[in-house]
Amino acid sequence: MQHTGDHDQRSGKRKSIGKRKLPDQETSQPPSQRTLSELLSKNKHAYESLPSSSSPVSKRSRLSVSPSRRSPAPAVSPNKMYNFSGSPPKNGNAFVRALPGQSTVSVKGQPLNLNNSRQPNFGPNVSAKKLVVKNLRTAPRGNNEPYFDRIWQQLDKALTEIFDGQKPSSSLEELYKGAENICRQGRATLLAKNIQDRCKEYVSDKVRNNLVTRAGGGNDVDTLRTVNEAWSSWYSRLILIRWVFYYLDQSFLLHSKDLPMIHEMGLAQFRSYVFADTILKPKILQGACDLISVDRGAETKVIQDTGLLRSSIDLFHNLDVYNSDFEPLFIASSKTFVSRWAAAESEKPLASYVENSDRLIDREVTRCGLYTLNRSTKQKLSELLDEILLAEHEDLLLRENEVIGLMRAENNIALKKLYGLLSRRNLGIKLKSAFGNFIKEEGSSIVFDEQHEADMVNRLLRFKKQLDNTLSDAFDGDTDLGNTLRDAFGVFMNLGKKSESTGGTDNPKTGEMIAKYVDRLLKGGLKVVTPGQADAPLDDSFSEMRRQLDQVLDLFRFVQGKAVFEAFYKNDLARRLLMNRSASDEAEKEMLVLLKKECGSSFTHNLESMFNDMDVARDEMSAYNSMQKQLDRSKRSPMDLNVSVLSAASWPSYPDVPVQVPPNILGVLRNFETFYNSKHTGRKLTWKHQLAHCQLRARFPKGDKELVVSSFQAIVLLLFNDVAEGDSLAYSDIQEQTGLSDPELKRTLQSLACAKYRVLAKNPKGKEVDPTDQFTYNPNFTDPKMRIKINQIQLKETKEENKSTHERVAADRNYETQAAIVRIMKSRKTIKHSELIVEVIEATRNRGTLQPADIKVSIEKLIERDYMERSEGKTYKYVA
Structure with missing residues (x-):
């Protein structure tokens, strides 16, 4: 659309009236230069009415007025024609008012005001009217070539100055x-090509x-x-x-399919003419790789420059050559570097290789x-x-002797890094072999160490704690390695060999030692195994006792055959109950509860009966003492008696x-028998x-003492009451x-005279007692304690x-094995040797894993007995 108009000197603004040709207009009449009032007065019959419009108007729309060529229409009153508010016009004046943002035209002798933005007074049910004046023709477009040349010269000069x-x-605005x-x-394409040519020429x-000139005199990093x-x-x-x-970039190049935007054009030209140059490209890429080599610690003449390396990587990203050119060269150089590094490090120990x-x-x-x-x-x-x-170095990482060496040294830091490396390719499970062999090797050395047999359980507890720490800290609690730990522990804990300490049997020693450990613990005389610390005295609190019981039960769970543990635990419990040596009745009962959970009620049935017997015995003694109090003083027992009927x-x-037994003691015992038989018949x-103990009052020149001794010790000491002083x-x-046998008498005399x-x-x-020795009362005996216990021989x-x-x-195990074989044969009638071995092992698993050789011996015995x-x-x- 071409605009014509006059220039306002005061405001510098241009008021314009557009001309637009409608399809049904004639095109022969030249544009009119008359005023708008004259046009409207002359052609007022051409307008029958003005349509109302509520649609929005474009910002570029203008009020167009042109003479009408149509045939006259019926006359319409001006007052009625220009009534927009729905009410009669006042003073005979009619107004044409545009929508918001448009100019307003005053008609019928009023001055023209195109800048009045006052809103019309719309009626409640009448919309605004829009006046459309047609038949204004567009003036022919002039020649813009001189203007383009003049502006391009100005822009070209600016480009030269920028370059x-x-x-x-x-000014940038101009x-x-x-x-x-x-x-x-419409010259955007030409302008874009001119800019592209100038940039290409410069780059x-x-x-x-x-x-290129400067690259010939420096190294690759200098070129980079x-x-x-x-x-x-x-x-920049x-x-x-x-x-x-910017206007060209956003209004034309942004939507162009043939021409790139200015930023993309600049990047493409630098990539095509600078980076892709046959001289510069290899130097640029190699320079970046040289900087990375220096950053890796390579000894070269190149000085480390992290800023240059970072900006170089950004350059590759900006030029979009990172993936196509830099990355392949970087990976290739990295492969060469890592291969050389690994070859040199593989000569070092495993711990050093893993850490590096x-x-x-x-x-x-x-990086x-x-x-x-x-x-x-x-x-x-x-x-x-x-x-x-x-x-490529998997064999080095899994070298068993070195891995076991790290475990033996408790180097959990190196083991953690080793496991982390192997886990990168899911190879952590391959540590199972070394881990399992280490556990079996170390555990077996503890179990079969006869010199430190008494400390076996303490060492096993420390070893178990070490393995738990290794599993959690170094191996991240790996489930497979945890199963390996349990399986390996179950293997060496149930190993046995014939030795003097096991009475010539192949019973596992661990069950016996765990039972003795629990015995010392329940007596209150054991030292606590505190993780990460030296042995500390045992706390008397029940919670500490419970913690120690839970700790030793972790070992007990690995023992497959509980028969050895049961036998020794039963013996030790009997001594604790009869000698009143338990540190806590609650701890004793708590241990029974734990064993019942682990092994079932059948395992603890006899143990619970032992506690019941002690309760019944206390009731018996209460009744006996009550009976004694009812007797005359002359008939009462001269000494206190406490009997446990079991x-x-x-x-x-x-x-x-x-x-x-001395006669005076024998009389007291017979009195109790009479009392007991009066209450119970048929018993x-x-x-x-040998299980009894006594309390004696001894007189020494240096002070009287109260001696707590065994029954055998008391009988021996009472003999010296009838021996004259010095004899x-x-x-x-x-x-x-x-009437004591030599072993019993020697042990008794040794405890009284040599301990x-x-x-x-x-x-x-x-220190040894011989049959030729002489024994006398020791008048020089002294001790700061009033009450002295010398009955340790019984414990x-x-x-x-x-x-x-x-x-x-x-023997019990052999009987159980034979019974299991008979049950299997009775149900199967006929069975192969290999199948019988497997079924017997499975049937007796809860009592311990049997060896095939032992099962074969039981089979031979059953054949001899015609089973x-x-x-x-x-x-x-099977023989019925």
């Missing part, structure tokens, strides 16, 4: 307006030639630095160029983030490190040890004097009067008792 690093002489006007004239000639400087300079110029031609490999991977990954390398580069580099450091079925079997009491008793005399408390004197002196298990317990357990017979093809047949 030279100077500030344009013309340059921007000129470029905008050219675009509005391809001046910039590239300068860089000059290219980075040139890129930075070009990028490109931004200024885009500012000048972990540090290398961390540095490489950190990717520090210098904004792509995620694809980080992934490829990670895969490269895994391939070279792990896959059922033989629940308690351990104790052999009868012959001994001659017989068997006295177990002695020979060993043979003591044996004759007490810590020497209430008797032996002649000749020595210790003899070698004979230990041997007999193992033999009894082995089964051999058949063809290694088959057995």
Whole structure:
């Protein structure tokens, strides 16, 4: 649309009236220069009415007025014609009012006002009217070529100044307006091509030639630095160029399919004419790789420059050559570097290789983030490190002797890094072999160490704690390795070999030692195994006792055959109950609850019966003491008596040890028998004097003492009441009067004359008792304590008792094995040897894993006793 109008000198604004040709108008009449009032007066019959409009009007719309060529229409009153408010016009004046943002035309002799923005008074039911004046023709368009040439010369000069690093002489606003006007004239394509040609000329000639010249006199890093400087300079110029031609960039190039935007054009030209140059490109890429090599610690003449490396990576990203050119070269150089590094490090110990490999991977990954390398580069580099450091050196990482050495040294830091490296390729599970073998090797050395047998459980607890720490800290609680730990513990904990300590049987030693450990714990005389600290005295609190019981039960769960533990625990419990040596009744009952949870009620049935017997015995003694109080003083017992009546079925079997009880004590015992038989008929009491203990009042010149001794010790000491001062008793005399066997008498005399408390004197002196020795009362005995316990001999298990317990357990196991074989044969009738072995092992698993050789011995015994017979093809047949 072409605009015509006059210039207002005061405001500098241009008021314009547009001409527009309608389809049904004639085109021969020239444009009218008359006033709008004359046009409206002359052609008022051409308008019958004005349509109302409520649609919005474009910002570029103008009020168009042109003479009408249509045939006259019926006359309409002006007052009615220009009534927009729905009410009669006042004073005969009519107004034409545009929508908001348009000019207003006053008709019928009133002055023309196009800037009045006063809103019309609309009626409640009448919309605004719009006046449309037609038939204004458009003037022919003039020649804009001179204007383009003049503006381009101005823009070209500005480009030259920008390329030279100077500030344009013309203002940016003037340059921007000129470029905008050219675009509005439809010359945007030509303008864009001219800009592209000028930039190409500058980049391809001046910039590239300068860089090529400077590249010939420096190394690759120097070339990279000059290219980075040139890129930075070009990028700043490109931004200024885009500012000048921003209208072209956003209104034309943004939607163009053939021409790139200014920013993209600048990047493409620098990439095509500078980076892709056959001389510059290899130097640029190699320079970046050299900087990375220096950052990796390579010894070269190149000085480390992190800023240059970071800007170089940004350059590759901006030019969009990172993935196509830089990344392949970087990965190739990284492969060469890592291969050489791994070859040199593989000669060092495993701990050093693992630690350095972990540090290398961390540095490489950190570098990717520090210098904004792509995620694809980080992934490829990670895969490269895994391939070279792990896959190619897997044998080194899994070298069993070195892995076991790290475990033995408790080097959890190195083990954690080793596991972390292997886990990068899901190879952590391959540590199972070394981990399991280490546990079996170390555990077996603890179990079969006879010199430190008494400390076995403490060492096993510390070993278990060490493995738990290794599993959680170094191996991140790996489930497979945790299963390996339990399986390996279950193997060595159930190993056994024939030795003197096991009575010539192959019973596992762990069950016996765990039972003795619990015995010392429940007596309150054990030291606590505190993780990470030295042994500390045991806390008397029940919570600490419970913690220790839970700790030892962790070992007990690995014991497959509980028969050995049961036998020894039963013996020790009997001693604690009879000697009143338990530190806490609550702890004893708590241990029973724990064992019941682990092994079932059948396992603890006899143990619970032992506690019931002690309760019944207390009731019996209460009744006996009440009866004694009702007697006359002359008929009362001269000494206090406490008897525990036990059922033989629940308690351990104790052999009868012959001994001659002094008459005064024997009379008291018979009184109790009479009382007990009066209450219970059909029962017989068997006295177990070897389990009894006594309290004696002894008089010494240096002070009276109260001695707590065993029954055998008391019987021996009472003999010296009838010996004159200074006289002695020979060993043979003591044996004759007490009736004790040599082993029992020697142990008793040794505890009285050769131990810590020497209430008797032996002649000749020595630690061993011989049949030729003489014994006398020791008048020089002294001790700061008033009450002295010397009955420790009863609390210790003899070698004979230990041997007999193992033999009894082995015999019971043989009987159970034979019973299992008979049950299987009775149900199967005929079975092969291999199948019988498997079924017997499975049937007796809860009592411990049997060896095939032991099962074969039981089979031979059953064949001899005609329970089964051999058949063809290694088959057995049941004999009914």
